[in-house]
Amino acid sequence: MKNIIVTSLYTLLASILFFSCKKDDMNYKDVNITAVKTLYAPVNNRSIKLLSSASASLYFEWEAVKAEDGGAASYEVVFDKPTGDFSQPLYKIVSDNNGFSSGATITHKILNRIAGLAGVEPGGSVDVKWTVFSSRGINVVKSDQSATLTITALQGFADLPDEVFITGEGSETGTNLAQAMPFKLNAAGEFEIYTRLEAGKTYYFTDRNSGTPRIFYSDNGSTLKEAEESGVITASKTAVYRINLDFNTATIAYTEITSIGIFFSPENKVLFNLPYQGKGIWRGTGVITFRQESWGRDERYKFQMQTVSNGANVVAQLGTVTGTDSPPNASSPASYYYLRVLPNTSQWDDKWKFMPAVDGKSTTISVLLQGTSPYTHTVQVN
Known part of the structure; x- marks a missing residue:
């Protein structure tokens, strides 16, 4: 009986210690973090005339801060009117590297939006000021430093159309x-x-x-x-x-589309082109034979588009929106066939899989890039 009592006491004490430790572990501890002490670029009172190029940008940079636990801090660049105190800012944007860089590449397009929020007229100039908020977890610290930036806005439209x-x-x-x-x-x-x-x-x-x-x-x-x-x-x-x-x-850009074809990933090439039919539709017919591999028949595909932009030949690819890795069936949603222009070209990324019935058969494929519905394509076995 004595041994049973002693064992029970030890068990009770261990339970108390365990739950006490769990309770302590669950208490969140704020991590102190320093404020940004120096803003490096753009320098105070810098003036910038915005450009309409999609790649035009301005780099913002500041001194990195230190967190109490030695962890990485994250940052936001914050904009306000010259008379503001950043408590109700015009605009906030995280820094590069998902907020963990002590610098931010901000496009002229976003700066134009900020200038608009500050009340500028198209083509006019306006002053804004900026600072940096550093954070670690829920602890956010505003820098004591700020700098003024004069922005000459783009000649954009104040009244944007809803349709064109x-x-x-x-x-x-x-x-x-x-x-x-x-x-x-x-x-x-x-x-x-x-x-x-x-x-x-x-x-x-x-x-x-x-x-x-x-x-x-x-x-x-x-x-x-x-x-x-x-x-x-x-x-x-x-x-x-x-x-x-x-x-x-207020910009317009043209890209000539010279061809769109079926890109067959197993062979890393275009099998046949789809002639343009009009009103944003390309359609072509051909026989597609899957590639035999040791593990089975490879049926992966996407589309390749030959273009001319600013006098240069550029290859682009059209691939899946949904990130699918299975062939379609009768119950597949329409979104399975949705497509988009991919940011990069590759052999395997963002592809679809043909349905088994396509293998070795005459098949008509259509690409529909129209303004009234999501960009998509169809596959019809003849």
Whole structure:
């Protein structure tokens, strides 16, 4: 009996110690962190005229801070009006490397948005100030230092259209406004269309396909303008293009699409091209034979697009949006076939798998890059 009592006491004491330790472990301990003491770049009172290039950026840099536990700190660059105290800032953005770098590459496009929030008119100049918040866990410290930046904004549009169409004799649908092809809205003020233009004929863009719409055009091929009454663009070459309009920066960009083909990953090549059919549709027919491997039949594929941008030949690929790694079946959702332009080209990444019925059969494949629905494709065994 004595041994049983002693054993029970030891068990009780061990339980008390265990739960006491667990309770202590669950108590969160704040980690003290220092404030950023020095802002390196851009220097105080720097002036910058923003550029419409998508790659244009300004680098912000500051002295790294120290955390009490020796861990890595994270940072946010914070912008405010010159009279503000950063308690209700205009804009915040994490630094490079997901917030763990003591520097931030901020695009001119974002700086233009910040200038707009500060009240600048398109093409005008405005002062903003910036500082850095450092943090470690839930502990956030604002730097005592700040610097002023004078921003000359882009000639963007203050009133962004909700939708955009292409019309005119040089467009695929001619001058009938009601039949004008719609652009795809990618983000606020950003529109894209895949379409054919006819050389020597004019076209323009509108914000509606009925009534008396706003008219947009360009007289230099890169700057987007609004016409008071009328304005047109003359196509210099008959070709299929991807046209990108950005009303935030008042810019227009053209990419010629010379071909789209079936890229068969096992053979690392295009099997056959899909001729352009019109209104953002490419379609082609061919026999696709899967590659025999030791583990089975390899059926992986995506699309390859040959383009010409700023006079240079550029290869791009179109791949899956959903990241699938299985072939489709009768119950597969429509999103299985959704596609996007990939940031990089590769043999295996972001591919689909053909259904087994495709193997060795004549198959018709269509790519649909249209403004009224998600970009997608279809596969039909003949």
